[in-house]
Amino acid sequence: MDSSGLGVRRAVGFVAPALVLIGIFLVFPALWTLYIGITNYQLTGPAAANPQVVGLDNVIEAVRDPLFTNSVWLTALFVLFSAVIGQNVLGFVLAWLLRSVSPWLRRTTEGLVLLSWILPSTVVAFLWFAVLSRDTGTLGLLLGSPETSWLVQYPMTSLIIFNVWRGTAFSMLLYTSALAAVPPSQLETARLMGASGWQTVRDVVFPHIRGHVLTNTLLISLWTANDFTPFLLTSGGPNHQSEVLPVLIYRQALEGGQLGYASAMSMLLLVGNLAIALVYLRLLRRRA
């Protein structure tokens, strides 16, 4: 077993520095969220110096707060349309189509898709301002309606389309490697039997990649639900119409100074993340 000759003690020494850092900057904040979430802690004022424990009041208040329920709903729409449907489908379609094109077209397309994934988010925000802004925006010029201010009039739709552009690369990469594992002989048989493209995908390809679809859907859902980039595009506006959870938490905590209340919302987001991750790990284990 221990081919390295490390021994348990030295091995623990190798793992410890990483665990200390994870403990301080990840585990402790996560647990502390639970504590701050049951206090009335604020950034300034009397409750800043001397926060009082208020129990589950914050959680109850959040659930009744129209801003919070609105935000949960918007986050659900954002995840469903931009990740579960948008990135998933476009990522698969790209992986599927790019198998049969010339290498340079394949490289160009993959390169552009990957670039949209790795460019810094603040830069990407400007790229999309240039597409969606009023008067000079590219989309307005293309559609002949330069007076439309897309981010103001259709904030959620804009964010969803933006996020499909931003995140499809991961799904494309994952499905490309998944499709490589589908036996070519089965695809050939399907073709000889006259199956259409859709029939081939449904009956031959899908059974092979079901696990990948699951992995992909859950990962991109988690990332999308926790994405802070919408803040850079719309800051949650206009009038809370695109205020997804990460943006709401930021605005409550740092702009409103309601640290306790915002922590309670973070706690609910953490619980949501945990639920998705546990479902995923359980499904994964059942398949193994």
Place this chain on the structure above:
Amino acid sequence: MSPLWIVRRIGFYVLITVVLAFFAVPMLWLASAPFDAKPGLGLRWPDWTLDNVATTFEHPYTLTSLVNSLVLCVIATVVTTVLAALAAYALSRVRIPGRDLLLYLLLLLSSVVTGTAAMVPIFVMMLQLGLINSQFGTALVIAGGMLPAAIFILKDFMDAVPRSYEESARVFGASPRQVLAHVVLPVARPGVATIFVWAFVNAWGNFLLPFLLLRDVGQQPAAVLLRTLYDEGGSANLTVIPVFSLLYSIPVVVLYLFVSKRYGFRFHGGIKS
């Protein structure tokens, strides 16, 4: 060559073209606006000029912020890569008590506890520790967030390094340290390089944590300064923003080209089906 076949071919290429345009059009701004005499938030054929570049370098904070980005990114990336490599190697080779539980928890942590979900306690913690405006502190927070995933991915690479290499090295009397430095790391280099690039790109683009934790403009990285330039508004900054966006994007693009040339942009292992 039936008519149906031709129609389908045409449809196929129309689809590819539309997708290509969808991904390419937003990026054209990065090629045109920096060199336009009157840059704006929109796409147009530029009045070519290089004046914007000079204006950008004259701005008091552009160069500082790029240096800050580099400092932040190098600390976070090196800490992540080194600690993750050590931990992944030990976890791959030695059955430490509770190892499987630890790996399970790392997998959960890396997906569940995100910077956005934990931003309030992280902010409060750094505030109370007096580490607001500390680049080193911010870099450690970023590294802490990346470590679980980095360990997890690297462990897959380490598992793939044949143990027989280490055993032969030990037969010839190499110490564990020598085995790691001269046998395992060279073989696992693609994995380490992957994590290095992944961590660098993540840390370079990270906006939320520096935005929360570095309030002093002299300490802020490019990600935050770019946002500040926008929030301030004004026509002067529209000459700075495009060039600055381009400069700030270059390292990521260069790394991408390097990786795709050297290793190919593919998933190797690590993806469970």
